[in-house]
Amino acid sequence: MHLNVYTHHGRGKTRIPSQAVARGVIPFAVLLCIALLLTGCAGTDQQTQQLNGQLKISGSTALQPLVQVAAKTFMDLHPKTHIIVSGGGSKTGLLNVFQKKSDIGDSDIYADPAIYPDPNMTDHIICVTPFVMIVHPDINITSLTKEQILDIFSTGKITNWDQIKAGLNQPIHPIIRPSTSGTRDTFRKYILGGGDEKGTLLKVDDTQQVVNTVASTPGAIGYIALSALKPTVKAIAIDGASPTATTISNGKYNYWSYEHMYTLGDNLPLMNEFLNFMTSTTVQQEAHQLHYITIDEMNLNQADVIPGSHPQQEALAFSSFHESEVNRREAYA
Known part of the structure; x- marks a missing residue:
């Protein structure tokens, strides 16, 4: 045989x-x-x-749509995993991960080390969110200057749309996001120059609620992530510029932010795999479709990592000293 x-x-x-x-x-x-x-x-x-277990992710409502899509795809690929994605605002996400209530905290803003002093707070930059001003669809204007936006939201000098366009006699109703919102922080810092806001304050940081409130309130104006734009509202340019990778890169459009996913540096296989998945070709293509700006489009440098970060995180972890708010504006001004 x-x-x-x-x-x-x-x-x-x-x-x-x-x-x-x-x-x-x-x-x-x-x-x-x-x-x-x-x-x-x-x-x-x-x-x-063995890729199994549960992840809790909370925070930025601007990044939430992308994370939800990515989580669903990831769970389809790994049926033994369960990923819970919720909003609440950037500051909620940062606080949740700092207090270990969430595994990952999504944020439009950098984590201030004075507020979150844990040296293991690790920043993973996923993409860029362009923000956009929106108005009720009956408001027939296409662009506002930063000064006009400041006078609408902060100084109170402009209270009727006819002060901007003759014959458009309609009281202006600014819609204000709650203090937990990173979108609001970015708006105040880069559009209002640090000024306070006056208007109708929403109680919950929910981007869809902003869209719905502006759509249903005559004369209303608000601000949202471009990814959340719906036909029920009208987008308004700022100083004649619309949010694109080009206008952001050349400094003509200043209302945008990096999207961060913060962790406490835990070297968990599921967490590391999902963070890697967020910057994969699959998710970055989805980000582009949802009107985020991808890492490649912004030419982000992934060489600088936080000292002491785990080897599995080196492709994603950025030093807040390198990618600071100041450097961000200098690099793209």
Whole structure:
């Protein structure tokens, strides 16, 4: 009887001599080889199957749509995982991860080390969110200057749309996001020059609520992430510029922010895999479709990492000293 026996490993296979099988004598070295190969194969399968557990992600409502899509796709690929995504605003996300109520905190703003002093707070930059001013669809204007926006939201000098366009007699109703909102912080810092806001204050940081309130309130004006723009409201340019990768990169459009996913540096396989997935081609293409600006489009440099970060996070973790708010404006001004 002539018999060939093979064990598979990767793309190749190892042949065991048929004579040894026929005699019922297989050399110890061959047995050892088989054991090692089978262990290696089992280890690979187990590694794939063992990606399980739960992640809690909260924070930025601007980044939430992308994270929800990514989480669904990721769970489809890894059925033993469960990812819970909620909003609440950037400051809520930062606080939740700092207090270990969430595994990942999404944020439109950098974590201030004076507020979140834990040295393990690690910043993972995912993409860029352009923000956009929106008005009720009946407001027939296409652009506002920063000074006009300041006079509407802060100084109170402009209270009726006819002060901007003759014949458009309609009281202006600014819609204000709550203090937990990173979108609001970015708006106040880069559009209002740090000024306070006056208007209708929403109680919950919910981007869809901003859209709905502006759409249903005659004369209303607000601000949202471009990814949340709906036909029920009208987008308004700022100083004649619309939010694009080009206008942001050349400094003509200043209302935008990096989107961050903060962790406490935990070296967990599920967390690391999901963070890697967020910057994968699959998710970055989805980000582009949802009107975020991808890492490649902004030419972000991933060489600088936070000292002491885990090796698995080096592709994603950025030093807040390198990508500071000041450097952000200097780099793209």
